[in-house]
Amino acid sequence: MNKVLLTLSLVVFPILLASTLLGRETAGDYKALNAEYQTALAQYAKAYKAAPAKEKRALRAQHPGPAFWPRFEELGRESGRATLWLIANSKHSGLKADGLADFKRGAYDRVFGMKNNAAYLVAAVSALGADARSVGTEFVESHLRGLLKGDCSRQAKGVTTAKLGELLSSSKDEERAAEGKKMLEKYVAEYISKGAMAIDFDGTTIDGHEFKLSDYKGKAVLVDFYGFW
Amino acid sequence: MPHLRELVELYDGRPFAIVGVNSFDGEEDYRKGVEKYGLTWISAYQGSSSAPISEMYQVQGYPTLLMIDHTGKIRFRGHNLEDDTLEGLVHEAEEASQR
Numbered sequence: 001m002n003k004v005l006l007t008l009s010l011v012v013f014p015i016l017l018a019s020t021l022l023g024r025e026t027a028g029d030y031k032a033l034n035a036e037y038q039t040a041l042a043q044y045a046k047a048y049k050a051a052p053a054k055e056k057r058a059l060r061a062q063h064p065g066p067a068f069w070p071r072f073e074e075l076g077r078e079s080g081r082a083t084l085w086l087i088a089n090s091k092h093s094g095l096k097a098d099g100l101a102d103f104k105r106g107a108y109d110r111v112f113g114m115k116n117n118a119a120y121l122v123a124a125v126s127a128l129g130a131d132a133r134s135v136g137t138e139f140v141e142s143h144l145r146g147l148l149k150g151d152c153s154r155q156a157k158g159v160t161t162a163k164l165g166e167l168l169s170s171s172k173d174e175e176r177a178a179e180g181k182k183m184l185e186k187y188v189a190e191y192i193s194k195g196a197m198a199i200d201f202d203g204t205t206i207d208g209h210e211f212k213l214s215d216y217k218g219k220a221v222l223v224d225f226y227g228f229w
Numbered sequence: 230m231p232h233l234r235e236l237v238e239l240y241d242g243r244p245f246a247i248v249g250v251n252s253f254d255g256e257e258d259y260r261k262g263v264e265k266y267g268l269t270w271i272s273a274y275q276g277s278s279s280a281p282i283s284e285m286y287q288v289q290g291y292p293t294l295l296m297i298d299h300t301g302k303i304r305f306r307g308h309n310l311e312d313d314t315l316e317g318l319v320h321e322a323e324e325a326s327q328r
Contacts, residue, residue: 162285198303203250203273219244220297220299221296228261228262229253
């Protein structure tokens with residue numbers, strides 16, 4: 001085990017040290033910080049995979065999440081993406097049940113309140129939709145309804161319609177369930193069926209290259225949903 | 230998959246693109262698959278545990294194919310490729326660019 005831990009510390013700690021010495025971060029640094037985190041995470045995953053079964057438990061304490069948490073937190077005051085990172089990685093916050101739910105609600109309020117959140121709004125809506133159990137369905141519903149009334153991209157409107165439809169259709173209240181069902185039908189007909197303008201999506205290749213479906217406008221496009229399995 | 234590779238050659242130089250969206254392959258399997266099937270076009274990789282783009286499009290079975298015209302409209306959705314439909318869309322895209 002010592003060997004594995006040593007390898008890990010040799011990789012993770014110099015990175016942490018170097019960035020501490022470099023001083024305070026600003027909102028624009030999200031990409032750099034995240035790249036640094038992904039590197040540390042990949043190293044951790046590699047060491048974890050290679051470790052014998054009985055050592056895995058102890059190794060878990062070496063997960064880079066908690067060490068990176070304060071740095072994303074600092075960045076999150078100005079950066080919506082960093083705030084989304086905090087939400088997605090909240091298990092590394094050290095917060096428990098109620099504190100965690102409060103933290104998440106505050107974080108979502110911040111993300112949706114940010115002025116220039118267009119680039120990550122869809123990611124935020126997806127995260128919120130999946131988080132209903134933690135932050136409460138009323139909280140989710142109120143944000144989603146707010147977005148539908150507001151001014152956002154067609155892609156964000158579509159994803160919001162789908163998420164709100166899903167949420168409402170599982171309601172015990174008949175009227176709300178019917179409203180949800182209608183929203184889901186609207187989403188299917190207007191965004192993903194034959195005859196609809198295709199809802200845009202953001203893709204990332206395995207090597208980290210980011211693209212959008214809409215990059216191919218002007219061409220006939222064959223979209224292939226597939227797996228090699 | 231081999232058929233898609235032929236399409237790349239068939240429509241070489243014409244306004245046509247394939248956009249793959251891989252769902253549920255682990256990284257190793259994915260890289261092997263790309264090699265084996267000679268996948269040269271762009272493909273989103275979603276990892277092995279979740280597939281947000283497939284979910285967004287409510288993909289139920291694989292493969293699912295969409296043909297989207299040059300304006301962004303979905304003109305076909307199904308599991309089997311319709312060569313004539315595709316040829317028609319590529320032709321439309323050419324006409325539009327010459328206008």
